[in-house]
Amino acid sequence: MSTDFSRRDFLRMAAALPGALAISGSLAAGADPVTPSHSMLEPFDYRGVRLCASRWRDQYQSARDFYLGVSNDDILHGYRLAAGLPAPGKALGGWAARNSDIVFGQWLSGMARMFGATGDQAIRDKAAFLLAGWADTIGADGDCRMSLYSYDKLLCSLVDMQRYAGVAAASLLERTMAWAMRSFSPERTPASSALLNGRPSEWYTLAENVYRAYELTGDAKYKSFADTYLYPQFWDQFANSAAPRDAYHVHAYSHVNTFSSVAMAYQVTGDPVYLSILRNAYEYLQNAQCFATGGYGPMERWVPPDGMLGRSLEARNCSFETVCGSWAGFKMARYLTRFTGEARYGDWMERLFYNGVGAALPIIADGKHFYYSDYRVTGGLKVYKVSRYSCCSGSYAQAVADYHNLIYYRDPSSLYVNLYLPSEVTWQSPAGEIKLTQETAYPEAETSTLRLGMKGPAQFTLKFRVPEWTRDASAKVNDATVSVEAKPGTWAAITRTWAPGDEVEIRIPLHLRMVPVDREHPRRVAVVRGPVVLVLDDWVFEDIPRLPEPADVERWLVPDAQQAGTFRIVPPDGKVIQAKFRPFYAVGEVTPYRMYHDLDSLPIPVW
Numbered sequence: 001m002s003t004d005f006s007r008r009d010f011l012r013m014a015a016a017l018p019g020a021l022a023i024s025g026s027l028a029a030g031a032d033p034v035t036p037s038h039s040m041l042e043p044f045d046y047r048g049v050r051l052c053a054s055r056w057r058d059q060y061q062s063a064r065d066f067y068l069g070v071s072n073d074d075i076l077h078g079y080r081l082a083a084g085l086p087a088p089g090k091a092l093g094g095w096a097a098r099n100s101d102i103v104f105g106q107w108l109s110g111m112a113r114m115f116g117a118t119g120d121q122a123i124r125d126k127a128a129f130l131l132a133g134w135a136d137t138i139g140a141d142g143d144c145r146m147s148l149y150s151y152d153k154l155l156c157s158l159v160d161m162q163r164y165a166g167v168a169a170a171s172l173l174e175r176t177m178a179w180a181m182r183s184f185s186p187e188r189t190p191a192s193s194a195l196l197n198g199r200p201s202e203w204y205t206l207a208e209n210v211y212r213a214y215e216l217t218g219d220a221k222y223k224s225f226a227d228t229y230l231y232p233q234f235w236d237q238f239a240n241s242a243a244p245r246d247a248y249h250v251h252a253y254s255h256v257n258t259f260s261s262v263a264m265a266y267q268v269t270g271d272p273v274y275l276s277i278l279r280n281a282y283e284y285l286q287n288a289q290c291f292a293t294g295g296y297g298p299m300e301r302w303v304p305p306d307g308m309l310g311r312s313l314e315a316r317n318c319s320f321e322t323v324c325g326s327w328a329g330f331k332m333a334r335y336l337t338r339f340t341g342e343a344r345y346g347d348w349m350e351r352l353f354y355n356g357v358g359a360a361l362p363i364i365a366d367g368k369h370f371y372y373s374d375y376r377v378t379g380g381l382k383v384y385k386v387s388r389y390s391c392c393s394g395s396y397a398q399a400v401a402d403y404h405n406l407i408y409y410r411d412p413s414s415l416y417v418n419l420y421l422p423s424e425v426t427w428q429s430p431a432g433e434i435k436l437t438q439e440t441a442y443p444e445a446e447t448s449t450l451r452l453g454m455k456g457p458a459q460f461t462l463k464f465r466v467p468e469w470t471r472d473a474s475a476k477v478n479d480a481t482v483s484v485e486a487k488p489g490t491w492a493a494i495t496r497t498w499a500p501g502d503e504v505e506i507r508i509p510l511h512l513r514m515v516p517v518d519r520e521h522p523r524r525v526a527v528v529r530g531p532v533v534l535v536l537d538d539w540v541f542e543d544i545p546r547l548p549e550p551a552d553v554e555r556w557l558v559p560d561a562q563q564a565g566t567f568r569i570v571p572p573d574g575k576v577i578q579a580k581f582r583p584f585y586a587v588g589e590v591t592p593y594r595m596y597h598d599l600d601s602l603p604i605p606v607w
Helices: 007-016 055-069 072-082 101-118 121-135 148-165 170-183 203-217 220-227 232-238 252-269 272-289 308-314 322-340 346-355 391-405 550-556
Strands: 049-051 408-411 414-417 423-429 432-440 447-453 458-466 474-477 490-498 503-507 512-516 524-529 532-537 557-559 567-569 580-583 596-598
Touching: 049 055, 049 101, 049 391, 055 101, 055 121, 055 391, 072 121, 101 121, 101 148, 101 391, 121 148, 148 170, 148 203, 170 203, 170 220, 203 220, 203 252, 220 252, 232 252, 232 272, 252 272, 252 322, 272 322, 322 346, 322 391, 346 532, 408 423, 414 423, 414 432, 432 458, 474 490, 512 550, 550 557
Parallel strands: 414 458
Antiparallel strands: 049 423, 408 414, 423 432, 432 447, 447 503, 458 490, 474 503, 512 524, 524 532, 524 596, 532 580, 557 567, 567 580
16 A cells, blocks of 8 residues: 555655654744744743653653564554554554554654654654554555544644654645544534543544644644534533533543643634633632542542542542543643643642652553552552553653653743753743753752853843742742742742853742542541642551641651651650651552541551
8 A cells, every 4th residue: 555654765764864854744843833822931842851860750761661662563563454464563452452543643642742852763763663654554545444532642643743753744644634524423422421431432632633733734624624523512611610510420531631622722713712611621620620639530530529529539449540631631731821821730730740640650561551540548559450551551651751841831031940850941042042950859859959051141031830839939049049929829030130050949848738638528638748649658567547637737747867758657645656658659569558538537456
């Protein structure tokens, strides 16, 4: 089967242009996308940001190495077999037993974004090879033989391969989009308590990537097609309310993800109703659906705001579909930050970063991966999903690549620090190139040091996010305290003429507190320090202690001298308690812990 961009084309391209990018279509690799006039500020779009040494860079690197190591022949096996082509290798198995549809688009998307962030030629070449090999298996009519669910993910990858990896995917995008517009059913059944995902499955997430294809190519028919996949039946209830009456009993991850389609509808049209929907949906999620971790969707459902969130902690271990849910939350919060310029949306990114995908077990050999986080009040475990290569093994590639796109923002005159993470960013400011290096042990320590590098003095504003949960945040410049308004939930701003080598120390006090699971369960709480949920060891053979009142938590919990970020329990009666509170992200596989606690429960004796 001939294609405009086949595996043979890729090999010829690689031979002719070793290490170079093949550019085609309307957007060249490395070029910034057009900034909509209604965007208040922009992330760095995976360019110019590097992760420095930390457990999260290690997590990213481990994921990158896993995806690079999966056999190309295994990934392409099912496609080649269906096309009647030689099909060496074997099927991946699990959810990808027939072919790789469930993960293919997300893997290519994640690899493209990894290359955009790091310049990792090996990961780009793998993605380009896989795309070319897959293109060999479809006909000139663009028939992908995919469901809408899988094509949505493939479309994302086609946009990302051209946008971030410079792979000439425009022709392939055009042919497959023509097939999709001919083939997908016009039926758009809304989700309901009886039909959690709608029919066809998750159709309401498609518009985001079709609008992205329109943004990439400027082809008006893509916009028209995306318009037919809007979801007013669900979205409109958020147009004027952050507390709709019946926005529940729907699939959790996909109904957060659908708000990225709302965001792209706003980006393309500028209609303020879409921004109102996005804002109100965010408030609804935070007020009625989210745990202290930022996770949501027990048993993959939005629940009635009547105490069901708290009651779910007595049920099953599937408290949060962690990887997919983090990916959707990252996107929604990032769109809101872009469109409003407000700092407070970074708080959700931060919670999901440390307690969501950043606390997930790593993907390992044979596609063994994390799926659900377990928050049960009777105790939980981190375990791998029994099935291999499910949806979360696809979104994991995108989520860890996203780490590069969460830390910093920019506008024409300001550089913004959103997350406190060892990293560096290069910003092309009006005064020339600025390189900022961030060194920190946050969230175990309260400070982060920013070092500025540039050719000469430069005037600009440096802004940093002050989380809503903190108080008394402060900053020093070159070891001298500076006057800065650091109101929680806003950007603190320092405007000055900066010199090469200037250092800024930011201090974000990390107070201990207890966070109720919902309004109906004010005494069912998680212990939280800064953005990090702490869990109690549940593997020590001693009485499970009764915890203090919220006002006393900082007197009862004492920093452990041996392990940063870990706390010993020191009750006033002097009783020795071996179990410690430690960051949820620090807990490994099959290690018992307790995240939520009933303050009125009596101690549970061992015997």
